[in-house]
Amino acid sequence: MSTTPLIHVVDDDESLRTALLRLLGAAGFEARGYASAGDFLLQPPPDRPGCLLLDVRMPGPSGLDLQAALRRQGVALPVVFLTGYADVAASVRAMKAGAVDFLTKPIERAALFDALQRALARDAVQRAARDEAERLRACFALLTPRERAIFDGIVAGKLNKQIAEELEIAERTVKLHRAQLMAKLGITSTAELGRLAERLRHLSD
């Protein structure tokens, strides 16, 4: 899996699309162009960092439509809108839906790159968070049901003795499981375990 970010440029205007791809290429970005929202959806993007540079008005589904569709599909690529005519209603809608920026053509390259950098940064953060959560979920999946129960007990702030009583096992067994699950989750302290539990709860929301 490549870690170089890929910028997806969706614009029906071939001339503008070519120019944008040319500019991004010259600036060292890797970019790919699509003539319509449909074109983009038909080609599932490779699982790599990146962002979307979207024209608002296009024949067929608009940029806003594509943004909504991607959200529904759980594709979390950050979106930068680029429009020929900044109409307030469309920009508000786009920003509410989580767009990184709403730019108007013609666009200064500094502003464009800045927006794209922010989008990529957001993507990186999202991606890192997602990877961490994935890792945690994977670790958590390794726990046995007994270890999960003991984990819940620890998170609930109960003492080993209380957990043992509830599970009707020996306090010594609880201690053993506790060491086992901390090893599985790669943590060394109870405080760390608390933070992990917090994150897990967040993920499962």
Next chain:
Amino acid sequence: MSPDSLNAASCLVRLLAACCLVLAAAATAGEIRHVLVLYSSHRLLPANLEGESGLRETIANSTELSTEFLDYPHFEGESYVHTVTTFLREKYALQPPEVLVVGGEEALAFLLGHHAELFPQAPVVHMGVARSFLRSIPPLPADVVGVPIEYDFSGTIEQALRWHPRARHLVVVTGTATWDREFEARLRDEVSHFKDRATAEFLAGLPTGAVLKRLGELGGDAVVFTPGYFQDGEGRHFVPREAARIMAAAATAPVYGPFNTFLGTGIVGGRLPNFVAMGRQTGEIVNALLDGAAPAALRLPEIMPNTLNVDWRQVRRWGIDESAIPGDAIVHFREETLLEAHRNEVMIAATVFLLQAGLIAGLLIEHRRRRLAEQAVQKQRTELAHAARLAVAGELTGSIAHEINQPLGAILSNADAGELLLESGADRRDALREILADIRRDDLRAGEVIRRLRALLAKHEVERQPFDLNEAVSDVAALLRAETRRRGVTLDIRLATTALTVVGDRIQIQQVLINLVLNAMDAVAEVPENRRTIVVSVENVAGGIALAVRDWGHGIAPDDLPRLFDSFFSTKRQGMGLGLSIARTIVEAHGGRIWAEPGPGDGAVFHINLPAASATAGQSSETA
């Protein structure tokens, strides 16, 4: 014959019979009285005719007037006189005249010598006898009376010299007959009185040809006086009036004469006896004598007054100062001005003319005002059309900005890319060339959008130029491309296969089309996107070009159809209701027609028929 006409005939007979009875009674009541008039000369001498007319109009109805002419000077001599005397005595023996009238000096002389043989009991009235003649003979008997005349040679000459202040030369023409010689003698005497004023030249007793030749040579310093002549140097006989006529015709100087019978022959005039007045005066004397008055008891004027007579045409011809014509002068042949001759007609004509002129002036003013008003209306129309285009442009702002920003964006990005390539230091000449080519293409593209927009927005004078409707429609489609995309509408343009030339204002026709397409887009806004199609078709039809805009939208309510093209009628919430009324104004200004009808099924169709340019050209060449 019908009974009616029989009646009429019998009435007429009775009437005639009655008239006869009355006349017979009159004849027996007042006896007919006889007067014999004896003229010296022949019957056609104008003086005789005029005198006779004055005489006849004055004497009583019951008087019978007989006239005899001695025909002097053609016939003369003792035996002639004897014959005439015998003839007259015998001729009038059964109807002896109660009064004798003698016209002219010879007739008077004749009668004075023969009165004893010719009706001695009848008193004699003379007329047309010169006072100078009376003075040259013994006093007249008591039963011979009359008012003498005087041929005023001196007065006439004096008047002539007064009217022609530059005249220094007086030419006198006389003839060879006895009378002519008498006149000559008298004139030689009288003319001598003017020797300080003018030199005198006598053309006495010359052949007529020589007289006329000399008269034709006269310069501006000459005036001519002539009593005419009865006989010229070659023995040819003339009536003095005719002699005067040919002299006046030939003369290059004004001609004057002492007889009023000369008036109209071309002479200027003179101080003249009036023969008609003379005849009347004689008639009154005759009446008095017939009524029993004693000749000696009559109180008569000493002499017939002379009056200044002048021929107006000659006044003009010789440039006589009008103010020098005395008020009591008798002006003959004055060419009455139109106003004088036909005063009423002229007044009516002038009034009509003035009214007409006033009417025409009024119409012209009205016409001018109407033209100004039309110009103002035309200007307002142009401005309204322009305002409507601005409104359309406002509506299209979004899509047009998009249209322009698209290439501008591409240009900027390409330029940036080129800059980055150059900064990278690598030799990317091919890429740069590509970039520049793209920049140029996009620039032209943006320029084209602006051109179309500017054409639409420009405030221009209304043109009448031939243009291809196909092209105009394609242009509109390009202008609306972004808008149709924005609204998710498909614009289906169906052009004619041949060029369709229309004469008129391309922009205004495009404006109408844009208006119709935008309306159609509004109409389809609520229908599902797959039905948001608008068809614009252009085709050749009989007698013109048909343009149609068809949609499958909400359609037109039947109640709205008749008012659709009225000003300020709108079914749209934000509509001003001017678009279609302006569209109609524009189409009608192009000699076309616009109307709407419900589309078959759904929606509406707007039709425009425009005259084709070739048809218009054909018509104008026909009328030319």
